[in-house]
Amino acid sequence: MSVRVRLAPSPTGNLHIGTARTAVFNWLFARHHNGTFILRIEDTDTERSKPEYTENILSGLKWLGLDWDEGPYFQSQRLHLYRQAIQTLLDKGYAYRCYCTPEELEALREEQKARNEAPRYDNRHRNLTPEQIAEFEAQGRKPVIRFKIDDDREIVWHDLIRGTVVWKGSDLGGDMVIARMPESPDEAFGLPLYNLAVVVDDIDMGITHVIRGEDHIANTAKQILLYEALGAKIPEFAHTPLILNKDGRKLSKRDGVTSIDDFRKMGFVAPALANYMTLLGWTPPDGQEIFDLHTAAKQFSLSRVNKAGAKFDWDKLDWINSQYLHKMSPEELLPLITPYWQEAGYQFDLATDRDWLLSIIALITPSLTRLTDAVGLSKLFFTPVTLSGEAKEFVAQTEGVKETLNHVLANLDGELTAEKANEIIKQATKELKLKKGTVMRSIRVALTGELHGPDLLQTWLLLHQKGLDKPRLETVYQSLSNNH
Ligand code: GLU
Numbered sequence: 001m002s003v004r005v006r007l008a009p010s011p012t013g014n015l016h017i018g019t020a021r022t023a024v025f026n027w028l029f030a031r032h033h034n035g036t037f038i039l040r041i042e043d044t045d046t047e048r049s050k051p052e053y054t055e056n057i058l059s060g061l062k063w064l065g066l067d068w069d070e071g072p073y074f075q076s077q078r079l080h081l082y083r084q085a086i087q088t089l090l091d092k093g094y095a096y097r098c099y100c101t102p103e104e105l106e107a108l109r110e111e112q113k114a115r116n117e118a119p120r121y122d123n124r125h126r127n128l129t130p131e132q133i134a135e136f137e138a139q140g141r142k143p144v145i146r147f148k149i150d151d152d153r154e155i156v157w158h159d160l161i162r163g164t165v166v167w168k169g170s171d172l173g174g175d176m177v178i179a180r181m182p183e184s185p186d187e188a189f190g191l192p193l194y195n196l197a198v199v200v201d202d203i204d205m206g207i208t209h210v211i212r213g214e215d216h217i218a219n220t221a222k223q224i225l226l227y228e229a230l231g232a233k234i235p236e237f238a239h240t241p242l243i244l245n246k247d248g249r250k251l252s253k254r255d256g257v258t259s260i261d262d263f264r265k266m267g268f269v270a271p272a273l274a275n276y277m278t279l280l281g282w283t284p285p286d287g288q289e290i291f292d293l294h295t296a297a298k299q300f301s302l303s304r305v306n307k308a309g310a311k312f313d314w315d316k317l318d319w320i321n322s323q324y325l326h327k328m329s330p331e332e333l334l335p336l337i338t339p340y341w342q343e344a345g346y347q348f349d350l351a352t353d354r355d356w357l358l359s360i361i362a363l364i365t366p367s368l369t370r371l372t373d374a375v376g377l378s379k380l381f382f383t384p385v386t387l388s389g390e391a392k393e394f395v396a397q398t399e400g401v402k403e404t405l406n407h408v409l410a411n412l413d414g415e416l417t418a419e420k421a422n423e424i425i426k427q428a429t430k431e432l433k434l435k436k437g438t439v440m441r442s443i444r445v446a447l448t449g450e451l452h453g454p455d456l457l458q459t460w461l462l463l464h465q466k467g468l469d470k471p472r473l474e475t476v477y478q479s480l481s482n483n484h
Contacts, residue, residue: 003035
């Protein structure tokens with residue numbers, strides 16, 4: 001039997017980190033078994049589903065490298081299949097029409113609340129007589145379709161992550177609605193609901209393993225009953241642990257991230273994020289923490305997925321991201337960094353400045369944790385500098401800054417090479433009887449406004465290429481001359 005798994009997102013929001021992690025596990029499982037990964041968009045909730053969310057989900061999965069083999073299928077185009085199944089369930093007596101009004105159901109809930117009971121439907125319309133039905137119809141009531149759930153049923157399955165799971169039928173809220181009220185008189189029933197549509201699709205698509213978040217466990221119990229009623233083989237289930245924030249609560253909007261887009265905008269690269277998401281619940285047998293998805297797929301098994309919630313660890317994600325960035329070439333990084341530079345308003349010409357930009361990237365790459373760091377790290381090449389507090393203090397308290405700058409300016413004509421820059425520093429040290437560190441720091445402060453930063457010679461050469469070094473050295477020199 002070949003493995004067939006699916007990701008079934010509802011397009012009611014952008015691709016969420018939880019859904020993306022579910023996608024990663026499904027993808028790894030499919031690839032490990034040479035199986036098929038299917039994408040199904042569950043868009044039957046017409047009010048909340050939006051095409052732009054579908055777009056976002058598809059592009060997010062592609063960005064992460066999670067290619068699918070079939071689909072996307074859209075549930076909104078498959079309503080006839082769900083209708084057929086509902087009719088079958090009605091014909092076989094597994095489902096029935098319930099004519100309760102919203103007011104009656106609300107009153108029931110209030111009574112249960114008053115008795116301190118959990119809200120549940122009391123199955124009151126399960127055995128209506130033909131006369132009662134005729135009367136409700138005559139009153140113009142519109143029915144929903146309910147699927148019978150027996151209270152004394154026990155539902156047991158062997159979850160591939162959680163082990164044996166047991167649910168009581170009485171904990172499932174009573175007979176469940178599988179289709180809404182019809183919207184027009186010529187409809188036998190209205191829109192099919194989630195649990196029914198999922199089961200019909202998973203049967204129709206030959207899904208062998210349902211891998212999804214643990215928030216679906218109660219749905220699984222209900223769905224197993226539907227498989228039985230429809231006479232279909234029940235797939236294997238694997239419920240993945242929730243992603244938790246540092247306080248141990250489900251990661252949510254309040255933690256500042258919701259969608260995969262947010263992570264992209266924050267400067268994480270796709271392979272690093274995919275790598276990190278794989279580690280959110282799964283432990284590779286070889287203990288390696290940096291791997292690509294194809295390597296992980298070779299080793300992947302659900303038995304190494306944790307039951308306990310997976311804590312989202314920003315430091316770890318940052319570390320993984322930095323590992324990926326440090327291995328990338330300036331050519332690879334340039335198109336990824338460019339949008340952040342542009343957003344920061346930096347002016348450059350991608351065609352004529354290409355080599356200069358690549359050199360800047362080579363210079364700052366070892367300090368990158370996120371792509372966004374490139375903005376701050378390269379700021380000195382794109383915007384005028386002002387001296388930091390520390391730099392001002394250094395200038396004010398250090399003997400020889402003015403003289404150093406004077407010396408450099410006097411020798412700064414023509415082309416600047418690393419050798420020449422070194423020679424200037426050496427000469428200044430010797431002639432002015434200063435420490436090399438003082439000379440270098442004086443130059444750095446004038447060129448960059450900071451006491452610390454990337455390699456001084458490289459920085460200087462890159463500034464020189466744009467004619468930016470001389471005016472900066474002059475400005476600081478002038479200010480010192482005016483003060484003395
Ligand atoms: N549409 C459901 C969701 O987005 C799918 C759940 C499932 O995988 O069955 O949560």
